[in-house]
Amino acid sequence: MKKIWGLPRNVFILGWVSFFNDLSSEIVIRTLPLFLSNILGVKTSVIGLIEGIADTTATLLKFLAGYLSDRIRRRKPWVVAGYLIPALSRPFLYFASSWLWVLGIRFLDRVGKGIRTAPRDALIADSVAPEERGQAFGFHRAIDPFGAVLGATLAALLVYWSQQGQVQLTLTGYRYLVLAAIIPVFIGTILLIFFVKEVEPKAEKSALKQGLDWSLSGFDWRFKVFLLINILFTLGNSSDAFLLLRAQNVGLSVVQIFFLLALFNLLTTAVAWPAGKLSDRIPRIYLIVGGWLVYAVVYLGFAIADSSWQVWFFYALYGVYYGATEGVAKALVADLVPAEKRGTAYGLYNFSLGISLLPASLLAGWLWQWAGPAAPFYFGSGLALLATAGLWYVFR
Secondary structure (H helix, E strand, O other), X not given: OOEEOOEXXXXXXXXXXXXXXXXXXXXXXXXXXXXXHHHOOOOHHHHHHHHHHHHHHHHHHHHHHHXXXXXXXXOHHHHHHHHHHHHHHHHHHHHOOOHHHHHHHHHHHHHHHHXXXXXXXXXXXXXXXXXXXXXXXXXXXXXXXXXXHHHXXXXXXXXXXXXXXOOOOXXXXXXXXXXXXXXXXXXXHHHHHHHOXXXXXXXXXXXXXXXXXXXXXXXXXXXXXXXXXXXXXXXXXOOOHHHHHHHHHHOOOHHHHHHHHHHXXXXXXXXXXXXXXXXXXXXXXXXXXXXXXXXXXXXXXXXXXXXXXXXXHHHHHHHHHHHHHHHHHHHHHHHHOOHHHHHHHHHHHHHHHHHHHHHHHHHHHHHHHHHOOOHHHHHHHHHHHHHHHHHHHHHO
């Protein structure tokens, strides 16, 4: 397969597909918590419900789509559908007037993510040699938030221009954001359709004739333990919506929050590719453990933050955590499973994360509403430390 920037063409193009999707998402989806809180007056418990339902929906579909992409030995159709659904549904946020309307569109957006994620990750893994997996996933993890950097910066400029200094998000300001988000996601989908090629999994067809298996039989015990520890970690890893609401709670304006998101994604971009390359040279688990420890510090910091500079500092650290762990964890999954089960494995990996997201977000919303804004962050920090200790004990 032809290489671009030292990467197979599929990996390179899929990175740019994610770039354009994240540019769009950062403008219109990431700001939904502010739209719900500032414009519709929705309580944090309802925001937690919306985020939890959306992420859980994506999770269930990730597992099924991953399995089916193994079963039919084709990844690309799932990836195309997964990017096309958000492209068609996001424009309807322009007309949103209730939290139920938002829930419906958020649901469709997560359906798209659920359909595409595991097959896309499997397609990336299928497109590279084993010794290049860390670099490939690191590149994808780097280029993805680079789109979010530009999206957040564009959103900040649009809000500044349209709201004339107002601290909270307005309906007019949000509708400008929806319009700006339409074109990028369609560009990414076109790139995917015309420039990404199908790669058949390198496995015997007979290995794929078994039925849908929830028993985890045939997987290495280390993969199973990794899934269990991820569930524990994710119970304290509620939706990022609460980080944005906490930033506004401490005193940041909407424009400042968009620049905060730009900084976060810039640091994720800067860290992800080098971290992926490093994980090809040292045990990947070292980077994951280090990243989870940073996460525990970040959430503790958000719990005690009482000034804007602290929010900026800890959100920057959050970008380091993201960059150091997400792509590396996906490369580790590929290391732990056979090629013919890779799509299923990525589905199970995402499933292990997602089954915890609904209770995590519901609990975070409830803790915020009844125990104060700091409570969900204390809880998340504590669970992160516990999960990190378990991960180190098993894989050291």
